[in-house]
Amino acid sequence: MKINPELDLKLERIVDVPAELIWKAWTTPEHLMPWFCPLPWKTVACEMDLRPGGLFSTTMESPEGMKVPNVGCFLEVVENKKLVWTDALLPGFRPAAQHESGAGLLFTAFIMLEPHGSGTKYTAVCIHKDAQDKKRHEEMGFQEGWGAALDQLVAYVKRTSM
DSSP: OOOOTTTEEEEEEEESSOHHHHHHHHHOHHHHTTTSSOTTSEEEEEEEOOSTTOEEEEEEEOTTOOEEEEEEEEEEEETTTEEEEESSEEGGGEEOOGGGSTTSOOOEEEEEEEEETTEEEEEEEEEOSSHHHHHHHHHTTHHHHHHHHHHHHHHHHHHSOO
16 A cells, blocks of 8 residues: 555554454454453444445543544455445435545544464554645544554554454
């Protein structure tokens, strides 16, 4: 995937868990909810229809109890390798309005998994329509938040028997 540094944000790490378990944590609602957003926020609801055009919906809750729903759809699903979704489209590829995004920020996200020894090379990329949206996402804490969520995913996988 070609990254446009003016429009895209990227998080890449080597993690010491296999791609199959990362995939399961990403694609099973009961396994996604415990780690998906950085603490002290939490994910309180998740629905998914794991196919192109299928629903990807999460509801996050702030420490103060504010609920933030986010609805989008999957664009590409390649088991144990690649998961692509967007909140710019609703299920069935229906265009979404800007205000329908929980964060008020539309983007497309790519999660790419590659075997790396006994672990996985994990790459997350978010692409944006313009530099202003990229900057907003960056200022919202993309690196810190997505990095913390990945740390939580790895810890979750290691402490559970998925």
